[in-house]
C-alpha cells in the first residue's frame with residue numbers, strides 16, 4: 001500500500017484536473033509514456049524523486065509509474081509544492097511534501113524518499129543525492145544511478161566528483177541542449193516574469209529591471225523583460241558574458257550602480273550574497289527584489305533584516321500558494337524594499353513553474369535519461385555524464401514532429417562534402 005504525507009487529501013480532485021490540463025500539452029512525454037506502458041522498462045524498479053512538486057512533475061511521475069516503476073517523491077524546495085497536485089499524486093506514488101515545510105520537515109521528507117530505498121534518484125538541486133551520500137550511506141548500494149535537473153545541482157555534483165566523493169553515475173540533464181537552450185532560457189525568462197507579475201500586479205512596461213547573472217537563465221529573463229517593455233540592465237562578473245550582454249544591446253554595470261535606478265532587481269547567478277547590505281542601502285525607494293536562482297542565498301535577507309525598522313507580509317494568495325507572496329521592509333529613512341517569495345525561486349513560489357511545453361522537453365529528457373541509466377546499469381563508473389547526443393536529438397525530432405515542422409536533410413553529396421577535407425575545390 002502506498003503511504004503519503006500531504007497537506008490535505010480532499011484537494012485531490014482539483015489537483016487531478018491540473019495534472020490533466022498539463023498532460024494535454026506534453027505530447028513528447030505522452031509518447032514516451034505510451035511506449036513505457038508497452039515495454040515496462042522500470043518493472044520492479046524503485047524511483048526516488050526530489051523535484052518541485054507541481055502538475056508537470058506529476059506527469060513525469062505518472063510516466064515512470066506507467067513504465068512499471070514504484071515511485072516515492074518529495075519536493076526539492078520547502079515552498080514550491082502545490083498541495084492539490086501532491087494530494088492527487090498519492091494515487092500513483094508515495095508523496096511526502098507540502099507547501100511551507102520547515103527546514104527540519106524538508107529534510108525529513110528527503111529522508112522518507114531515501115528510506116524507500118530507491119534504485120534511481122531524480123534530483124533538482126542535488127539535495128537528495130547529497131543527503132544520500134552524507135547521511136544515508138548504507139542505502140548507496142541500492143542505487144544504479146541518477147539524473148540531475150538544474151545548473152546548481154550539476155555544479156554540486158561535479159564538485160563531489162572532483163573530490164572523488166560521488167558514488168554512482170548521474171546524468172546531467174541540465175547540460176542537454178534541449179534542456180538549457182529552452183528550459184533555462186525561455187522557460188526561466190517567462191516563468192520568472194509570470195511570478196513577478198502575479199505577486200505584484202504591476203506593469204513591467206517602462207520599468208528599469210536589473211538582472212544579475214547572464215547565464216542561460218539570466219539571458220532569458222533579460223530578453224523577456226525587454227520584450228515586455230522594460231529597460232534592462234545586466235550585471236555580470238564574467239567579462240565574456242558581460243561583453244555578450246553589451247552586444248545583445250543591454251546596459252551593463254555594477255550592481256551597486258544598477259540598484260540606484262532599478263525598479264526591480266532579479267538575481268539568477270547560483271552565487272551567494274549577490275544582493276547584500278550595501279545594495280539594500282543604495283536601492284531606490286520601493287525597489288522590488290526577486291530571485292530566480294535555485295537557492296535562497298542570492299538575496300541576502302539577513303542583511304536587510306539588520307537595517308530594517310519595520311517589516312510586514314502582504315499580497316496573500318489562496319491555493320496553490322496559501323501564503324503572502326511579498327515582504328515589505330521599511331528602512332529608517334522611510335524607504336521601502338520589497339522581497340518576493342522570501343527570496344526563493346520566484347517562478348515557482350510566486351508562479352507555477354515553467355510553461356508546460358518547456359517542461360515537456362525537460363521531463364522527456366529526464367524519462368529517457370533514467371531509462372538510459374537502467375540500460376547501462378553496472379556499465380557506467382561513478383561520475384557526472386552528459387545526456388547522450390542521440391537522446392538530445394531524438395527529443396528535438398519529437399518536438400518538431402509534434403509541431404508538424406519538417407526540416408531538410410543533407411543529400412549524399414552534401415554529406416560527403418561535409419565529411420571531406422577538400423571543401424571548396
Ligand code: ADE
Nearest residue numbers: 052056057124149353354
Ligand atoms: N516545474 C518542475 N520543475 C521545475 C523547474 N526545475 N523549473 C521550473 N519549473 C518546474
